[in-house]
Amino acid sequence: MTDTLPSHDATQELAERIRAADASGTPLRIVGGDTKARQGRRVAGEPLATGGHRGITYYDPVELIVSVRSGTPLADLEAVLAEQGQMLGCEPPHLGDDATVGGMVATGLSGPRRPWAGSVRDFVLGTRVINREGVEQRFGGQVMKNVAGYDLSRLMVGAQGTLGLLTEVTLKVLPLPGASRSLHLDMPLAEAMEKLAEWGRKPLPITAAAWLDGALHLRLEGGPSSVATCAERLGGDALDERFWTALREQRLAFFSEDDPRPLWRLSMPHHTPTLALPTTTDSELLYDWAGTQRWLRSLLPAETIREATARAGGHATCLGHPEGQGDVEPFAPLDPVVAKYHQNLKRELDPNGIFNPGRLYAEF
Amino acid sequence: MNILYDARLDGELPVNDKANVLADLEGAVPGLTLLHREEDLRPFECDGLSAYRVLPMLVALPESLDQVEALLKRCRALGVPVVTRGAGTGLSGGALPLEQGVLLVMSRFNRILEVDPDARIARVQPGVRNLAISEAAAPHGLYYAPDPSSQIACSIGGNVAENAGGVHCLKYGLTVHNVMRVEVMTIEGERMTLGSEALDAPGFDLLALFTGSEGMLGVVTEITVKLLPKPETAKVLMASFDDVEKAGRAVGEIIAAGIIPGGLEMMDKLAIQAAEDFVKAGYPVEAEAILLCELDGVEADVDDDCDTVRRVLEAAGATGIQQARDEAERAKFWAGRKNAFPAVGRMSPDYYCMDGTIPRRELPRVLKGIADLSEAYGLRVANVFHAGDGNMHPLILFDANHEGELDQAEELGGKILELCVEVGGTITGEHGVGREKINQMCAQFRPDEITTFHAVKAAFDPSGLLNPGKNIPTLARCAEFGAMHVHKGQLPHPDLPRF
Numbered sequence: 019m020t021d022t023l024p025s026h027d028a029t030q031e032l033a034e035r036i037r038a039a040d041a042s043g044t045p046l047r048i049v050g051g052d053t054k055a056r057q058g059r060r061v062a063g064e065p066l067a068t069g070g071h072r073g074i075t076y077y078d079p080v081e082l083i084v085s086v087r088s089g090t091p092l093a094d095l096e097a098v099l100a101e102q103g104q105m106l107g108c109e110p111p112h113l114g115d116d117a118t119v120g121g122m123v124a125t126g127l128s129g130p131r132r133p134w135a136g137s138v139r140d141f142v143l144g145t146r147v148i149n150r151e152g153v154e155q156r157f158g159g160q161v162m163k164n165v166a167g168y169d170l171s172r173l174m175v176g177a178q179g180t181l182g183l184l185t186e187v188t189l190k191v192l193p194l195p196g197a198s199r200s201l202h203l204d205m206p207l208a209e210a211m212e213k214l215a216e217w218g219r220k221p222l223p224i225t226a227a228a229w230l231d232g233a234l235h236l237r238l239e240g241g242p243s244s245v246a247t248c249a250e251r252l253g254g255d256a257l258d259e260r261f262w263t264a265l266r267e268q269r270l271a272f273f274s275e276d277d278p279r280p281l282w283r284l285s286m287p288h289h290t291p292t293l294a295l296p297t298t299t300d301s302e303l304l305y306d307w308a309g310t311q312r313w314l315r316s317l318l319p320a321e322t323i324r325e326a327t328a329r330a331g332g333h334a335t336c337l338g339h340p341e342g343q344g345d346v347e348p349f350a351p352l353d354p355v356v357a358k359y360h361q362n363l364k365r366e367l368d369p370n371g372i373f374n375p376g377r378l379y380a381e382f
Numbered sequence: 383m384n385i386l387y388d389a390r391l392d393g394e395l396p397v398n399d400k401a402n403v404l405a406d407l408e409g410a411v412p413g414l415t416l417l418h419r420e421e422d423l424r425p426f427e428c429d430g431l432s433a434y435r436v437l438p439m440l441v442a443l444p445e446s447l448d449q450v451e452a453l454l455k456r457c458r459a460l461g462v463p464v465v466t467r468g469a470g471t472g473l474s475g476g477a478l479p480l481e482q483g484v485l486l487v488m489s490r491f492n493r494i495l496e497v498d499p500d501a502r503i504a505r506v507q508p509g510v511r512n513l514a515i516s517e518a519a520a521p522h523g524l525y526y527a528p529d530p531s532s533q534i535a536c537s538i539g540g541n542v543a544e545n546a547g548g549v550h551c552l553k554y555g556l557t558v559h560n561v562m563r564v565e566v567m568t569i570e571g572e573r574m575t576l577g578s579e580a581l582d583a584p585g586f587d588l589l590a591l592f593t594g595s596e597g598m599l600g601v602v603t604e605i606t607v608k609l610l611p612k613p614e615t616a617k618v619l620m621a622s623f624d625d626v627e628k629a630g631r632a633v634g635e636i637i638a639a640g641i642i643p644g645g646l647e648m649m650d651k652l653a654i655q656a657a658e659d660f661v662k663a664g665y666p667v668e669a670e671a672i673l674l675c676e677l678d679g680v681e682a683d684v685d686d687d688c689d690t691v692r693r694v695l696e697a698a699g700a701t702g703i704q705q706a707r708d709e710a711e712r713a714k715f716w717a718g719r720k721n722a723f724p725a726v727g728r729m730s731p732d733y734y735c736m737d738g739t740i741p742r743r744e745l746p747r748v749l750k751g752i753a754d755l756s757e758a759y760g761l762r763v764a765n766v767f768h769a770g771d772g773n774m775h776p777l778i779l780f781d782a783n784h785e786g787e788l789d790q791a792e793e794l795g796g797k798i799l800e801l802c803v804e805v806g807g808t809i810t811g812e813h814g815v816g817r818e819k820i821n822q823m824c825a826q827f828r829p830d831e832i833t834t835f836h837a838v839k840a841a842f843d844p845s846g847l848l849n850p851g852k853n854i855p856t857l858a859r860c861a862e863f864g865a866m867h868v869h870k871g872q873l874p875h876p877d878l879p880r881f
Contacts, residue, residue: 080634081741081772103640132581139587140559155831161739162552162771163811165545165594166819166826167854168838172558172590176582193640215500219523221611221680241683248680287579289500310581332580349584355572360585362841367834378585 022101023094025073027087029154029185035066036183037152039372046372048179050089050121053114056337057125058178058348058377068120071185076160079104083143083160085188088120095119099191107135107192111266120184126176129266130226130237133288133307135192139175144188147174147181150368160188179374180382181367195225195239197246200261203234203254207292207305210234214308215289223248226262229305230272237262265306272304272313280346282314282323286332293326320346349378357381385434385817387480391859392851395482396461400439403462403484407440411452417441426485429467430532431475431818433734433788438465438479445490447567447603454601455571457484463847464569466597468508468540471532473735474816476544476596476852483850486601488539494518495604502609503562503579508539508602512546515607524609527554530812531720539602545594547812549645549719552770553678554610556812558593565604566592569843579606591838596814596853599842613678616644617688618712621700622669626650629671630745632698633769636675639694641687644678646770647719650749653726653764653777654718660725663718664711666702673700673769674719676712722766723777730762730779734791738802739773739811751801752776759794761787773811774802800825815853823853824860832857 039046045063068089076085079102086095092112099105109129110122123145128137144158147170158164158171174184205213210229217224223240235257238245264270273281279300284293288310295301301316316323320336327334333350352360357379364371364382375382389395404418417423418440427435439462444450457464463483470477479485491507494514498504499522504515512533516525529548530536536546542564545557554560563577577589592599623629629648636643649657651670658665665672673695677687688705695703706712718725726733740748749765756763762779776798780791799809799822809815809822823832835854839846855863 078741078743080638081743082637083741126582126587136555136559137582139590140555149830149834151830153830155828155834157831159806159808160741161807161811163547163556163739163768163773164808165556165812165814166808166810166823167815167831167835168599169545169558169590169594170834170838173587175587175590177586181586193642196640218502219499219611221614223680223683240680241686243682243686244680247682285578285580285582287501288503289498307581331578333578333584335584352585353575355568355574356576356585356588359568359574359588359842363586363838366837366841 022098023073023090026070027073028071028089029148032066032068032071032183032185033148033152033154036148036150036372039064040150040152040370043370044372045375048124048183048374050118051091051114051116053112053117054121054125054127057127059380061374061377063375066183068118068183074098075186082191083188084191085144085160085186086119087186088118088123088184090119092117092119092122100194103194104191105194106189107141108132108138109135109266110138111268113267119187123175123184123187124177124179130228130262130306133310134225139172141190142171142175142187143190145171145174145184146186148183148185150182150370150372154185158188162190178377180364180377182373197242198237198239198259199245199249200257200259201236201238201249201252201254202257203236203252204232205234206232211289211309218288218308227308228265229309235261272302272315277315279315279317281337282316283335283337284312284314284327284332285335286310286312286327286330290330290332293330295326296322324350347379352379385475385820386436387851391856391862393846393856395463395480395850397482398460398462403460404440406460407442407453407456410456411449413445414449414453415443415445417443426467426470426479426487429470429475429477430473431478431816433782434475434478434817436479436481438483438485439481441485441487443487443490450486450567450601450603451571451573453484453486454567454569458569458571458845458847461845461847463850465849466543466601468537468543469511469535471536472540472544472814472816473737474810474814474818476814476816476849478817480850489537491539491603497522499524501579503606504609505604505606506538507604508542509537512536512538512541519609523612525612526607527560527610528557531723538605538607542593542602542605543595543597544814545812547768547773549647549768551768551773552646553642553644558590560608561589561593561605562608563606564589564592564602566600566602568600569845569848574600577606594814596816597849598839598853599848613644615681615684616676616678616712617684618674618676618706618715619688619691619695620704620706620715621673621675621695622666622702623671623673623699624669624701625699626671626749627746628699629673630742630749630769632673632695632700633745634742635694635698636691637770639690641677641690643675643770645674645676647674648672648767648769649719649722650765652762653722653766656725656729656764657718657722660728661717661721663714665718669701674715719766726764726777726779731781731783732788734778734780734795736774736776736778736795736798737810737813738799738807739771740802740805740807742769742772744805744807748774748801748805752798755794755797759790761791761794768811772807796822817852820852820855820859821863823855824863829857829860832860
């Protein structure tokens with residue numbers, strides 16, 4: 019079941035490029051489908067394209083495991099899994115037709131199912147990574163439980179290609195839910211947040227919860243019996259399930275590229291009250307992940323937004339807008355001690371700074 | 383094979399005069415409890431891997447973070463290695479002391495700092511017992527999911543260090559999936575927060591890197607865990623098989639039917655008999671294998687799933703299927719499995735517990751391989767298996783009082799782990815490498831990969847003072863370990879089929 023997608027092993031070419039870049043100290047800008055360039059800082063470097071390195075190298079639905087090369091289109095992988103009644107549990111955003119598996123892992127972005135099913139990193143079991151010497155190394159493996167050595171596989175998730183070139187990833191997959199119903203319940207934000215806290219303490223089959231436009235949007239998934247029972251109990255109106263794709267892919271009006279206000283992603287603890295942001299008419303919020311991922315459109319200064327989120331135990335990422343984001347750093351600043359160890363780690367694994375330098379922070 | 387620290391293979395350790403270190407620490411860390419007399423050190427000479435014992439130079443029992451900080455800073459300045467220990471229940475010798483080292487015991491940090499039912503988190507100190515977290519969360523209908531068999535005794539700090547698992551990992555994940563934030567202290571005495579109460583944190587995922595790092599990168603001083611709502615109901619089916627392979631295939635077919643059981647465990651004949659003799663769990667002693675399949679969730683779904691699993695088991699050739707009629711019977715079914723290790727312990731003066739993980743499809747081949755090895759070495763092996771996630775715990779029965787039998791058991795264990803690697807698996811699923819599997823790491827990883835691990839270590843602990851000799855072997859050790867096999871020219875049992 020590994021020959022259903024176009025397959026090409028470009029490890030050798032990629033390794034040679036990396037060896038040469040390391041020898042000459044040439045920075046590389048790793049590019050998969052180029053759909054997530056906005057999810058971090060701009061990288062000045064020679065493009066290193068992974069798109070030619072593609073294909074599923076192992077898939078056994080009974081093992082719930084798939085190994086896939088990093089340049090494989092995410093949509094292709096999801097289609098192969100769906101044929102076997104399976105899916106990626108983290109419901110990754112594509113943010114463009116050409117999104118690759120490598121980009122999903124490198125950015126670590128997860129979709130609406132995240133708080134209930136887990137994040138990209140939770141489903142990563144193993145990786146292959148080309149190091150600066152052009153050697154492909156294997157970490158983790160094709161098994162569910164593995165504690166041999168340091169967990170470099172999960173370290174790669176969200177590292178945005180700054181520690182090495184991901185060439186292959188092994189993921190745990192999940193069966194598709196037996197039943198799915200989406201609901202639209204009119205209620206004010208405060209009530210929605212209280213309800214979500216209350217429901218969160220109960221084993222309800224909720225797998226997505228977003229609040230916008232005066233209504234809580236819910237998705238229920240699981241066995242047909244429990245989904246039907248729960249839907250009946252919660253009431254509300256039926257919601258077109260395509261809402262979740264539009265939310266995940268940032269295609270709702272809220273995310274319009276014509277909006278002049280920068281787009282922020284606020285990652286917050288469960289049950290965080292409304293942030294104490296200055297009351298302005300030019301800020302607007304959309305609550306996803308039961309309130310733990312909040313999208314903000316605002317012209318407020320970055321420090322104001324970062325301070326308010328940090329005070330509530332969260333952090334804010336500025337995703338700017340297509341015209342460029344001025345001098346606002348995308349990621350919240352790191353504590354100085356944590357930053358020091360980031361730099362140590364980068365220096366140990368990429369001393370010549372060839373892998374996506376400056377992608378996360380200017381210092382590395 | 384002796385696995386105690388060997389300076390020739392593991393690297394020279396700094397030599398310090400015990401009296402000087404004691405005097406220095408007593409002066410530098412006010413109020414710190416330091417044990418130094420042999421009779422006081424004795425209880426700390428081993429962890430759960432009790433075949434290996436070393437008296438530490440000193441045992442430190444701090445009660446405050448300031449003491450931990452001062453202790454680490456002094457050890458760093460003096461060049462004294464530090465081995466961190468939680469409850470000491472680990473099975474791989476991760477907390478095995480060093481003669482030249484301080485054993486940093488975190489057991490006095492035993493307070494649950496906060497349970498927040500609305501945010502569904504608990505903030506605890508590292509010495510809190512795993513089960514105590516679930517007990518504290520129970521009034522809110524919540525619990526902490528990872529449940530290693532030692533959960534009544536093991537500490538959450540140790541769970542983080544080892545990335546501990548349990549019987550519910552397939553559905554609910556390992557420690558790494560259930561910890562949101564840790565506070566750590568580096569060997570320099572710096573404090574860091576890794577992770578967040580939010581669902582992610584900026585920068586590298588150092589929380590994942592520290593989880594399972596066996597005390598090699600820093601000392602965990604506080605942990606925030608995720609709590610889950612207790613499933614509305616849990617039902618367990620027990621199926622017996624007249625053939626181990628059939629049971630193995632049934633496991634795959636349950637999952638192929640789109641069901642993720644809360645727990646899916648398998649035991650072979652020897653393990654069944656041992657458990658039945660010990661706890662009278664109601665197991666069919668004539669069966670070659672049993673499967674325990676627990677389904678949890680919303681009542682109506684669980685009933686549907688029970689029907690599906692029953693059909694799958696029948697089709698897979700189960701000779702008998704029983705569903706626990708009530709909570710008492712369910713507890714009884716599980717009691718047999720959860721007590722399998724001590725039960726096997728009653729059958730033999732000693733046993734050695736292995737912890738390989740394999741792709742499930744390789745189960746028949748690996749069980750056959752284990753049976754052949756068991757026969758070749760003349761040592762019985764009972765198999766207990768987290769079947770859902772492919773994590774095997776073969777228990778090798780031996781008698782340490784018989785000259786050379788411990789060595790034989792360890793050699794057999796090593797062969798089983800190498801077999802796991804050969805079929806695409808790993809040498810440790812949840813017990814950790816520690817000191818026990820340090821040589822098998824050389825079979826799992828190539829020298830260049832091990833060099834990358836050393837680079838990670840160097841980023842956090844360049845002086846190599848945190849738990850030296852554990853988790854990651856030196857290249858010198860791997861050269862020697864590989865050479866040992868080559869030197870002999872052939873494997874100890876050349877007649878055995880190699881997989």
